[in-house]
Amino acid sequence: MIVLLLVIVVVVVVVAIIIGAYNGLIRRRNQIENAWSQIDVQLKRRLDLIPNLVETVKGYAAHERETLEAVINARNAAIQAPDTPAGQAGANNMLEGALGKLFALGEAYPDLKANQNFLQLQEELTATEGRVAYSRQFYNDSVLDYNNKLEQFPTVLFAKAMKFERREYFQAEEAARTSPSVEF
Numbered sequence: 001m002i003v004l005l006l007v008i009v010v011v012v013v014v015v016a017i018i019i020g021a022y023n024g025l026i027r028r029r030n031q032i033e034n035a036w037s038q039i040d041v042q043l044k045r046r047l048d049l050i051p052n053l054v055e056t057v058k059g060y061a062a063h064e065r066e067t068l069e070a071v072i073n074a075r076n077a078a079i080q081a082p083d084t085p086a087g088q089a090g091a092n093n094m095l096e097g098a099l100g101k102l103f104a105l106g107e108a109y110p111d112l113k114a115n116q117n118f119l120q121l122q123e124e125l126t127a128t129e130g131r132v133a134y135s136r137q138f139y140n141d142s143v144l145d146y147n148n149k150l151e152q153f154p155t156v157l158f159a160k161a162m163k164f165e166r167r168e169y170f171q172a173e174e175a176a177r178t179s180p181s182v183e184f
Contacts, residue, residue, distance in 0.1 A: 021155040025164050028146040032167055035139035036085075039170065042132040043078070043092060046125060050075045050099075053121040057105060060112035067101050074098040085139075085170040092132075099125065136170045143167045 054068055061067075074095040081091035103122060106113040113119075147166050150159045 017154055018158065021149075021158070022162065024149060025146070025155065025159060025162075028142065028149055029164070032139065032142045032146055035135065035142045039088070039132065039135040039139055040083075042128060042135050043088065046095075046128045046132065047075055047078060049121060049125055049128065050095075053102065053118070053125065056115060056118045056121060057102060057112060060109050060115065060118075061105050064105055067098075067105060071095075071098040071102050085168050089170050096129075140169050143169055 050071060054071055057064070058068060074091075074097070078088075078091040078095045081087045106118065106122070149155055150164060150166060
């Protein structure tokens with residue numbers, strides 16, 4: 001009788017551990033999905049601001065067609081990029097470089113630099129960049145927490161069998177770590 005009671009207690013404890021670990025993985029996976037959606041919201045906000053910025057710059061620096069086309073092409077690539085951390089990171093790194101060149105035009109054109117619409121759009125994009133950076137950090141922290149949980153005991157024993165897989169980080173490409181060169 002004592003052996004049967006001991007077996008029942010061990011089984012209940014093991015089941016409780018498995019349920020707790022499983023629920024922890026679900027919670028972390030959902031946190032990653034939430035963090036990804038926050039990145040997506042901020043990236044879409046930035047993409048929505050770009051056409052207004054391009055139109056404002058066109059009036060002052062129409063002969064800077066190459067820079068304007070680069071921004072438009074980078075925006076289009078970001079819109080069409082795969083909805084994965086790697087796909088979005090690559091497209092948005094290209095967009096950030098193009099926007100950096102566009103903002104540099106403000107230095108070369110004093111009338112543009114003084115334009116209130118340009119300044120407001122530049123400020124909104126800068127604020128959005130801050131929100132994108134925060135969202136990326138939150139996403140990467142969530143991925144780290146989830147990936148760590150996958151490798152910890154006892155979760156590691158059954159996570160793969162339940163189809164939980166490691167997630168990738170939202171990382172900048174090597175080219176995004178260098179400053180763009182701007183020539184006039």
